[in-house]
Amino acid sequence: MLKIWSMKKDQQKADNENTAAGKKKKVTAAQLRVQRDLSELSLGDTMRTEFPDPDDILSFILFIEPDEGMYRGSRFSFTFNIPPHFPHEPPKVQCREKIYHPNIDLEGKVCLNILREDWKPVLNLNAVIVGLQFLFLEPNASDPLNKEAAEDLRTNREVFKRNVRAAMSGGRVGGVTFDKTIK
Amino acid sequence: MASAQAYPSSEPERWKYLDRIRTRAGPFTNDGIFDGSMVAGQMDKMKILVIGAGGLGCEILKNLALSGFKDIHVIDMDTIDISNLNRQFLFRQADVGSSKAEVAARFVEQRVRGVRITPHNCRIQDKDEDFYMGFQLVVCGLDSIEARRWINATLVNMVDDAVEDSYTPLIDGGTEGFKGQARVVIPTITSCLECQLDMHAPRAAVPLCTLATIPRQPEHCVEWAHVIAWDQEKPFPELDKDDPAHIGWLYQKALARAHEFRISGVTYALTQGVVKNIIPAIAATNSVIAAACCNEALKISSSCAPALGYPDDNYMMYSGNDAIYTYTFKHEQKDDCPVCGNLARELDVDPAWTLGELVESLAARPAAQLRKPSVRAAGKTLYMQSPASLEAQTRPNLERTLSDLGLREGDEIGVTDPAFATVSFKFKLKFTKKS
Known part of the structure; x- marks a missing residue:
């Protein structure tokens, strides 16, 4: 290996001449991975994205309009913020509306296993989006973030359904006023 | 405290044992490239970079200086904290608040005659590719995965496959409690730190719903205060994990929640530990790992013995949890590695x-x-x-x-x-x- 080092000085000289033009812009691994995830996203008719700054693909908004289940007829939106260490850290996802849902709290935090404890670098943005979609089809009472909503779902499904409709119309449920999400 | 008499009186005498290794061919030296008459002179001219002047960094700087490296640079953005003094032995109480890189460099320069140590009191990201191109070897003693990934990607991206010299070996040491590892990366030739990322145990995350509903452990109460209560109440605009008032607030919140669920064990120290994700540092582990790293540095630069890296084993793991155990193996390069498997x-x-x-x-x-x-x-x-x-x-x-x-x-x-x-x-x- 020693020989390598005696030669290195010459190479540096040549390199300095070449790089005199300025710093080269390099594509980071996280950016490339997000680009790949985005280009293979399958959103279907019920979802669309919005990029406030198209040059910043690490933050965007996802709109979901469930076409079946109890949350049908509403439009929900989530902010996606992808950390620089993606995919070694999960994206940060938050619901922008105050909604009545057992797995989403009043601040918009989402309890979805793959967004936290079960995240793995092999998972992609599509998996997260499918997970979010699933939460609206099958709200889950056993992993509650909004305890009151979970309790309603567990004890009386019909009452829960009515509460969902009321909340989506911008009404009050259990003393809390929810955001109108119905179209 | 050490008088001049404590040192051998002449230079050859002083490096006698080192020169026995550097100048003589042994059963393991590679006949093709080993030239004993050249090694000492070349090591004198070599520039070697040490990243981190903390627990591992102090050991590494001392070891490299005593291994005959003469031109050492050290980079660290941190200042000395009183809690460092038990193991970061280049620092004294009077140094608290000063730059780690500067104090460490000055200390070793004073103790080891003839070595020049250049401190850089900044983040590794503040230096550009030209800076890193100036070194023939990089030794890391870091505590963060992010910094490791950054320097790894930087060294891999420097490679120009037409020029043999653009390959700067990276020696990485890491410790966590009684466990540690030493590994060598020859950029693009052997598996890089990104290829090996799955060797780091991820931090165990607790499901948000467990935190929100029924905590079972004192750590759950602290995480609840950290993740949920803080966001709801926002007692301060931004959480500063080093501000005792902020940690104190989280501690009180966690304590109240622990009482509610009859959980014992929430303390101020636990709160701080969970929030800052502190893993206790063990001085002996640091010295074992730093020694292994510096051994590799000496072997790579002198060719006196086969080093970790090419072509076989590149990863040495050490565990002191149950007696002492080490295992050295070859971590394979990943074809689809986003850093070294996908060069522009x-x-x-x-x-x-x-x-x-x-x-x-x-x-x-x-x-x-x-x-x-x-x-x-x-x-x-x-x-x-x-x-x-x-x-x-x-x-x-x-x-x-x-x-x-x-x-x-x-x-x-x-x-x-x-x-x-x-x-x-x-x-x-x-x-x-x-x-």
């Missing part, structure tokens, strides 16, 4: 081309054979085929020329295609005509 290839383009022409040429290239390529540059989305909103936003770019879009010679572009879900391409633009 040169792409001849004419700056007068429109982006649309570039996208078409990518689809036509036999080596790529892309169907629906999406293209981005660093910090700039050029054209994305999906999702629909981004396609619409970037479509106007297709009509613009490359130079018009701000692309310059040497810039990298990333190309992805859903037809090749597991690969992405990086190209370095080479202008065929000057714009």
Whole structure:
């Protein structure tokens, strides 16, 4: 290996001449991975994205309009913020509306296993989006973030359904006023 | 305290034992490249960079200076904290608050005659590629995965496969409690730190719903205060994990929750530990790992014995949890490693081309054979085929020329295609005509 080092000085000289033009812009691994995830996203008719700054693909908004289940007829939106260490850290996802849902709290935090404890670098943005979609089809009472909503779902499904409709119309449920999400 | 008499009186005498290793061929030296008459002189001229002047860094600096390296640089952005003094032995109480890199450099320079140590009191990210190109060897004693990944990617990206010398070996030491590892990366030739990322045990995260509903452990109460209560009440604008008032607030919140669920064990120290993710540092582990790293540095630079790296084993793990156990093995390079498995290839383009022409040429290239390529540059989305909103936003770019879009010679572009879900391409633009 020693020989390598005696030669290195010459190479540096040549390199300095070449790089005199300025710093080269390099594509980071996280950016490339997000680009790949985005280009293979399958959103279907019920979802669309919005990029406030198209040059910043690490933050965007996802709109979901469930076409079946109890949350049908509403439009929900989530902010996606992808950390620089993606995919070694999960994206940060938050619901922008105050909604009545057992797995989403009043601040918009989402309890979805793959967004936290079960995240793995092999998972992609599509998996997260499918997970979010699933939460609206099958709200889950056993992993509650909004305890009151979970309790309603567990004890009386019909009452829960009515509460969902009321909340989506911008009404009050259990003393809390929810955001109108119905179209 | 050490008098001049404590040192051997003459230089040859002082390096007698080291020179026995450096100058004489042994059963393990590689006859092809070992030249005992050259080693000492070359090591004198070698520039070696130490990243981190903390628990491992103090040991590494001392070991390298005593191994005959003469031109050592050290980089660390931290200042000395009183809690460092039990193991970071280059620091004294009077140094608390001073730069780690500067104090460590001064201390070793004073104790080991003839060594020059240049401190850099800054983040590793503050230095550019030219700085890192100036070193023949980099030794890391870091406590963060992020910093490791950054320096790893930087050294790998420096490689120019036409020039043998652009390969700067990286020696990485790491410890966590009684466990540690020493490994060597020869960029692009052996597996890099990114290839080995799954060797780091991820931090065990607790499901948000467990925190929100029924905590079972004192740690759950602390995490609840940290993740949920803080956001709801926002007692301070921004959480500063080093501010005792902030940690105190979290502690009180966690304590109240622990009482509510009859959980014992929430203390101030536990709160601080969970929030800052503190893992106790053990001085003996640091010294074992630092010694292993510096051994590799000496072997790589002198060729006196086979080093970790090429062609076989590159990873030594150490565990002191149950007696002492070490295991050395070869961690294979990953073909799809986003850092070392995907180096930018040169792409001849004419700056007068429109982006649309570039996208078409990518689809036509036999080596790529892309169907629906999406293209981005660093910090700039050029054209994305999906999702629909981004396609619409970037479509106007297709009509613009490359130079018009701000692309310059040497810039990298990333190309992805859903037809090749597991690969992405990086190209370095080479202008065929000057714009």
